[in-house]
């Protein structure tokens with residue numbers, strides 16, 4: 687049986703931690719669908735179109751992966767893709783409560799759905815898109831946390847906002 691997994695998130699912007707989860711999930715599943723949340727309620731730095739383009743560029747060398755917008759309920763996308771698995775990353779106990787809540791809600795909405803947690807790799811466990819955005823806004827060096835393409839996108843974005 688071929689296994690498709692969905693990796694949902696905001697990815698504002700995609701970090702080395704997200705990319706690590708993507709690479710590891712591709713070792714476990716036949717197909718990975720990265721589902722990018724529109725974040726109507728959160729104020730994202732990058733628009734959905736920008737985030738989709740950036741992630742697509744970053745995963746372009748990889749096989750068996752697609753990047754799609756999440757334009758409804760996650761469980762509906764899971765069903766539409768013929769998948770059963772949601773992949774999420776866990777960095778710390780801080781992530782755990784929120785992630786368990788999401789996993790349970792999704793299981794109530796669709797009992798066949800399973801959430802699989804991948805523990806963050808040691809070198810990325812403190813990397814968060816929010817902190818990366820803040821460091822960059824204050825002209826700090828973010829090159830250990832995001833790929834160089836993302837560094838350039840972030841610098842351009844901050845320059846245009848000034």
Ligand code: ADP
Pocket residue numbers: 694695696697698701702703704707773774775776777781805806807810811812813814815
């Ligand atoms: P959210 O979906 O809560 O907006 P993100 O888009 O930032 O969060 O992240 C998507 C998923 O990737 C979440 O499960 C999050 O815990 C996980 N994640 C974020 N950063 C890392 C990291 N550095 N290492 C491992 N997993 C991460």
